[in-house]
Amino acid sequence: xxxxxxxxxxxxxxxxxxxxxxxxxxxxxxxxxxxxxxxxxxxxxxxxxxxxxxxxxxxxxxxxxxxxxxxxxxxxxxxxxxxxxxxxxxxxxxxxxxxxxxxxxxxxxxxxxxxxxxxxxxxxxxxxxxxxxxxxxxxxxxxxxxxxxxxxxxxxxxxxxxxxxxxxxxxxxxxxxxxxxxxxxxxxxxxxxxxxxxxxxxxxxxxxxxxxxxxxxxxxxxxxxxxxxxxxxxxxxxxxxxxxxxxxxxxxxxxxxxxxxxxxxxxxxxxxxxxxxxxxxxxxxxxxxxxxxxxxxxxxxxxxxxxxxxxxxxxxxxxxxxxxxxxxxxxxxxxxxxxxxxxxxxxxxxxxxxxxxxxxxxxxxxxxxxxxxxxxxxxxxxxxxxxxxxxxxxxxxxxxxxxxxxxxxxxxxxxxxxxxxxxxxxxxxxxxxxxxxxxxxxxxxxxxxxxxxxxxxxxxxxxxxxxxxxxxxxxxxxxxxxxxxxxxxxxxxxxxxxxxxxxxxxxx
Amino acid sequence: xxxxxxxxxxxxxxxxxxxxxxxxxxxxxxxxxxxxxxxxxxxxxxxxxxxxxxxxxxxxxxxxxxxxxxxxxxxxxxxxxxxxxxxxxxxxxxxxxxxxxxxxxxxxxxxxxxxxxxxxxxxxxxxxxxxxxxxxxxxxxxxxxxxxxxxxxxxxxxxxxxxxxxxxxxxxxxxxxxxxxxxxxxxxxxxxxxxxxxxxxxxxxxxxxxxxxxxxxxxxxxxxxxxxxxxxxxxxxxxxxxxxxxxxxxxxxxxxxxxxxxxxxxxxxxxxxxxxxxxxxxxxxxxxxxxxxxxxxxxxxxxxxxxxxxxxxxxxxxxxxxxxxxxxxxxxxxxxxxxxxxxxxxxxxxxxxxxxxxxxxxxxxxx
Numbered sequence: 072x073x074x075x076x077x078x079x080x081x082x083x084x085x086x087x088x089x090x091x092x093x094x095x096x097x098x099x100x101x102x103x104x105x106x107x108x109x110x111x112x113x114x115x116x117x118x119x120x121x122x123x124x125x126x127x128x129x130x131x132x133x134x135x136x137x138x139x140x141x142x143x144x145x146x147x148x149x150x151x152x153x154x155x156x157x158x159x160x161x162x163x164x165x166x167x168x169x170x171x172x173x174x175x176x177x178x179x180x181x182x183x184x185x186x187x188x189x190x191x192x193x194x195x196x197x198x199x200x201x202x203x204x205x206x207x208x209x210x211x212x213x214x215x216x217x218x219x220x221x222x223x224x225x226x227x228x229x230x231x232x233x234x235x236x237x238x239x240x241x242x243x244x245x246x247x248x249x250x251x252x253x254x255x256x257x258x259x260x261x262x263x264x265x266x267x268x269x270x271x272x273x274x275x276x277x278x279x280x281x282x283x284x285x286x287x288x289x290x291x292x293x294x295x296x297x298x299x300x301x302x303x304x305x306x307x308x309x310x311x312x313x314x315x316x317x318x319x320x321x322x323x324x325x326x327x328x329x330x331x332x333x334x335x336x337x338x339x340x341x342x343x344x345x346x347x348x349x350x351x352x353x354x355x356x357x358x359x360x361x362x363x364x365x366x367x368x369x370x371x372x373x374x375x376x377x378x379x380x381x382x383x384x385x386x387x388x389x390x391x392x393x394x395x396x397x398x399x400x401x402x403x404x405x406x407x408x409x410x411x412x413x414x415x416x417x418x419x420x421x422x423x424x425x426x427x428x429x430x431x432x433x434x435x436x437x438x439x440x441x442x443x444x445x446x447x448x449x450x451x452x453x454x455x456x457x458x459x460x461x462x463x464x465x466x467x468x469x470x471x472x473x474x475x476x477x478x479x480x481x482x483x484x485x486x487x488x489x490x491x492x493x494x495x496x497x498x499x500x501x502x503x504x505x506x507x508x509x510x511x512x513x514x515x516x517x518x519x520x521x522x523x524x525x526x527x528x529x530x531x532x533x534x535x536x537x538x539x540x541x542x543x544x545x546x547x548x549x550x551x552x553x554x555x556x557x558x559x560x561x562x563x564x565x566x567x568x569x570x571x572x573x574x575x576x577x578x579x
Numbered sequence: 580x581x582x583x584x585x586x587x588x589x590x591x592x593x594x595x596x597x598x599x600x601x602x603x604x605x606x607x608x609x610x611x612x613x614x615x616x617x618x619x620x621x622x623x624x625x626x627x628x629x630x631x632x633x634x635x636x637x638x639x640x641x642x643x644x645x646x647x648x649x650x651x652x653x654x655x656x657x658x659x660x661x662x663x664x665x666x667x668x669x670x671x672x673x674x675x676x677x678x679x680x681x682x683x684x685x686x687x688x689x690x691x692x693x694x695x696x697x698x699x700x701x702x703x704x705x706x707x708x709x710x711x712x713x714x715x716x717x718x719x720x721x722x723x724x725x726x727x728x729x730x731x732x733x734x735x736x737x738x739x740x741x742x743x744x745x746x747x748x749x750x751x752x753x754x755x756x757x758x759x760x761x762x763x764x765x766x767x768x769x770x771x772x773x774x775x776x777x778x779x780x781x782x783x784x785x786x787x788x789x790x791x792x793x794x795x796x797x798x799x800x801x802x803x804x805x806x807x808x809x810x811x812x813x814x815x816x817x818x819x820x821x822x823x824x825x826x827x828x829x830x831x832x833x834x835x836x837x838x839x840x841x842x843x844x845x846x847x848x849x850x851x852x853x854x855x856x857x858x859x860x861x862x863x864x865x866x867x868x869x870x871x872x873x874x875x876x877x878x879x880x881x882x883x884x885x886x887x888x889x890x891x892x893x894x895x896x897x898x899x900x901x902x903x904x905x906x907x908x909x910x911x912x913x914x915x916x917x918x919x920x921x922x923x924x925x926x927x928x929x930x931x932x933x934x935x936x937x938x939x940x941x942x943x944x945x946x
Contacts, residue, residue, distance in 0.1 A: 112583065112584075112585040115585060115588075116584075116585070120584070121584075124584065124587055124588055124591070125588060125591075126588055126591040126592040126594075126595050127588075127592075127631070128585065128588045129585065129587075129588035129589035129590070129591055129592030129593070130592045130629070130674075132585050132588065132589055133589060133592065133676075137677075220591075224631055227631045228631045228632055228633055229633070230633075231633055231634065231635075232634065374646045374647060376645055376647050376649075376655050377643065377645040377655040378643070378645060378646075379643075379644055379645070379646060380646075383646070384646075453646055454646055454647055454648060455644055455645070455646055456644065456645050456646070456647075456649065456651075457642060457643070457644055457645075458642050458643060458644075458645050458655045459642025459643075460642065461652075466654045467642070467654060467655045468651075468652055468653060468654050468655060469645070469649050469650065469651050469652065469653050469654075469655060470642065470651065471651060472651060477644055480642065480643065480644050481644050484643060484644070489636075490634075490635070491634050491635065491636060493634055510634070515636040515637070516636070516637050517634060517635070517636060517637060518635050518636060518637035519637070520632075521632040521633060521634070521635055522632075522634055524632035525632045525633055525634050528632065539634075
């Protein structure tokens with residue numbers, strides 16, 4: 072399996088057995104030895120060399136090749152969530168680097184297999200994506216490259232509008248209401264039979280009945296509840312051709328496959344670093360390799376001002392968790408203690424650390440991970456701070472080092488994994504089949520220029536006017552595109568789109 | 580792997596880039612933003628339009644989280660559009676694509692429908708670098724051509740009847756030896772010289788010079804695409820003309836009177852000394868705001884053009900940049916004097932948006 076040299080194969084076996092002895096649990100890993108150009112190529116396709124053709128991958132490739140050629144960046148490792156896992160090693164890496172990469176890869180593979188958020192990802196994605204590629208190529212042959220490619224562009228423009236939790240929750244059984252409301256009839260005024268014709272004239276009754284039906288029709292909302300999976304909604308309800316539906320469904324499937332990797336970036340990298348450092352420093356590194364190992368390792372964990380390195384953040388948190396659970400720094404008593412000195416020197420030999428980190432890697436994602444495990448001590452030790460623009464000077468400054476603020480800021484940035492939350496609220500807006508979206512504003516404004524362009528792409532799929540409601544600096548804004556011109560209006564913000572709905576509440 | 584998938588996608592990407600540049604050429608040209616980014620052979624072109632739009636947060640995010648030393652209130656270095664999170668799109672910058680000047684010239688040509696320039700029938704013959712594609716009967720042993728040598732031997736043996744198909748042994752003798760030999764190709768080569776002349780009198784302001792600079796850049800790009808070796812000379816003039824280097828040409832600000840004939844005289848002298856018409860395709864370009872010192876001098880200019888300059892050059896181009904002070908008389912005089920003369924092209928450049936039109940006027944004749 073793979074094309075490793077005998078030397079690398081020996082290292083692989085050693086690393087694998089070591090990783091297993093520490094309790095890591097992973098699918099078989101197949102290593103491919105590739106040169107930098109092949110690696111850039113595979114990386115451009117997100118790790119899957121058999122993906123469908125699209126210029127975006129060519130763009131990615133150009134950027135990777137260039138930044139490699141200029142010595143700006145170099146991909147060390149690339150690993151794919153699949154059974155078996157595929158991992159790519161760069162041929163030009165030194166033996167020390169290869170050891171590090173292999174140890175790192177086993178960390179990732181263990182994470183892929185065991186973390187709950189990956190539970191619903193396909194483990195045969197290599198095959199699935201190859202099938203997608205073949206199908207899309209066939210559509211290109213039949214309908215023309217340009218047409219299919221343009222359609223893919225449209226879908227890509229919307230592929231962050233999915234509901235990352237939906238693989239785990241059944242949102243909607245498709246039924247609108249539990250029981251039909253009692254039949255309503257036009258109320259007649261009581262009258263004697265012979266007077267009825269005059270007191271309740273039939274024309275009047277008919278008119279009233281029609282009005283009532285109209286009202287009922289308007290009360291029937293579509294969708295009945297706001298929908299977060301905009302892509303799915305478009306797939307099911309937009310006037311698409313069959314091949315378009317198929318392409319959209321495939322790309323949506325791919326978006327869901329990649330979503331957990333975005334949801335666990337910090338944890339996943341942290342876990343891999345945690346294990347490569349364990350395995351390297353305790354077992355794999357020869358004395359002569361230590362300096363090179365340290366150099367590479369330090370490069371991976373380097374932090375720059377004004378940004379968080381997920382590798383660094385992740386591994387430090389995992390180490391902190393292990394230490395805390397070894398020293399009994401958890402539970403109600405520790406939580407309640409607010410004497411910093413006592414917290415610092417808290418020491419109860421519990422030795423649950425290893426067990427705890429394995430549990431954490433199983434059930435958390437980045438949001439819950441940060442929320443649960445950043446402590447005042449951690450924020451202080453890691454020198455975390457919140458920065459922002461000083462309105463007086465216009466400069467970006469350090470604003471606060473308070474750990475609660477730090478956590479709040481991190482969580483805000485990670486909410487919905489960095490994407491705005493957008494829901495379909497009304498697909499029959501103004502009773503004209505227009506699509507009405509609401510952006511669930513959470514502190515940050517949308518980029519309006521992009522939003523307008525995205526609306527145009529959405530229009531191309533929906534083929535009726537589209538709108539998105541959002542806030543700008545606290546004021547309600549309605550961006551619309553009606554097929555000819557884009558517009559932006561000031562509106563009174565509706566609570567979760569209540570205005571558009573007339574009723575109804577957003578889902579959780 | 581035969582054709583790699585990524586190559587197809589990469590080619591497709593380049594095509595799209597090309598299309599975008601073409602679409603936005605007018606904007607790129609008038610903004611002049613490309614010139615600063617020019618390398619030896621490539622230009623980096625910012626193409627924000629190429630990335631797919633998404634609903635995403637703008638730059639006014641409340642800030643982010645950083646890690647490191649520093650007091651509260653201390654500025655965070657190197658922080659442009661801070662996104663303090665680990666998201667995939669963190670801190671993406673505007674995409675810049677490298678395009679070769681060659682490509683750029685082609686795009687310009689296609690967009691403005693510029694004809695290819697036909698050199699005026701005189702071709703410098705230049706010996707291209709030799710390649711070992713020939714065969715010779717003598718040469719050093721290191722260049723021995725085995726296949727040809729044995730083929731010769733086989734021919735000889737068959738002809739002389741010493742070849743036995745049962746025992747096909749072929750032994751070359753000295754006469755059979757063949758060697759690889761240098762073969763030089765004669766490559767026709769056209770040489771061109773561009774002579775830029777600019778009025779730097781008081782009335783030519785910074786914006787006027789910028790327009791000249793942008794226009795010169797594009798003309799250069801196009802002509803370089805057409806000729807293998809292009810020589811560029813810069814002349815500035817007010818009441819007297821000087822030969823200057825490129826930097827000075829674009830940055831100098833003199834003030835004083837204007838005597839256009841001084842520049843034409845210097846140009847003529849250059850053409851006589853360095854760029855004789857028999858060997859060179861010469862393109863004089865003159866940019867001015869149209870103010871000349873006296874009508875006598877304008878007459879002198881017309882004389883110079885008619886008698887000596889025009890016969891020796893491919894085309895004479897005069898671009899009149901509009902300025903607050905210029906009268907614009909010179910163009911009118913030229914137009915009147917050379918009505919029907921194909922070799923003289925004049926054009927008005929009212930502002931930056933006029934640059935493309937002016938380039939088309941100058942280069943659209945294919946001379």
